[in-house]
């Protein structure tokens with residue numbers, strides 16, 4: 001796996017030697033953010049040897065290198081999901097690759113269903129902690145000490161320091177920010193109402209199909225993390241309508257202006 005990462009890194013380095021400090025993973029419908037940075041280079045996932053390529057609509061599939069104001073960043077415009085059929089080690093390969101590119105801090109974003117009854121579609125939720133249900137840990141298998149230790153601590157996955165930065169950034173933008181626990185299930189089916197009640201009982205506030213595995217792999221490598229969920233819909237059984245990917249994308253589109261402002265403020269404050 002380490003050798004595969006090195007091959008991918010060499011593939012990227014053939015296209016650009018840009019050194020990002022901050023990594024940003026853009027969730028469903030949020031990929032447009034990459035168009036607002038001062039781009040220095042872009043590398044399509046399909047041009048990286050051995051790299052998993054996302055098949056989901058609304059996920060573009062490339063690394064964008066550039067500056068948010070003066071901050072050098074790498075953006076994953078489109079992520080890879082476990083439900084697409086990749087091995088978990090491939091799902092988190094892009095995250096690890098960003099770590100190997102020199103990224104020290106990672107901003108994770110996603111579209112999520114609201115489980116907490118006080119949430120509304122269009123809300124932003126800062127992730128304070130996570131729970132994974134049904135997905136294998138990306139750390140299963142022989143541990144590679146070059147990446148991190150065998151039994152990494154997960155008591156502060158989303159850094160307290162970065163959480164303060166995110167809160168302050170939202171305040172300065174005049175954007176109201178919820179906080180809560182994000183739960184990752186495998187998908188690709190949306191949850192049942194019974195599953196949502198279970199998640200609420202466990203202390204989950206938002207639900208989705210990504211992010212937790214990436215957060216675990218990134219913490220394993222010692223990156224400092226923060227996460228923002230865009231609540232695109234209330235979770236199954238909480239409203240009368242059916243859930244659809246279109247609804248998720250449309251809701252993400254509606255808040256994209258505020259999302260851009262918030263993420264820019266966070267990135268330049270990190």
Ligand code: HPA
Nearest residue numbers: 111112113207208209235
């Ligand atoms: N469930 C799971 N994933 C999601 C949802 C949801 O309700 N909304 C956006 N991504």
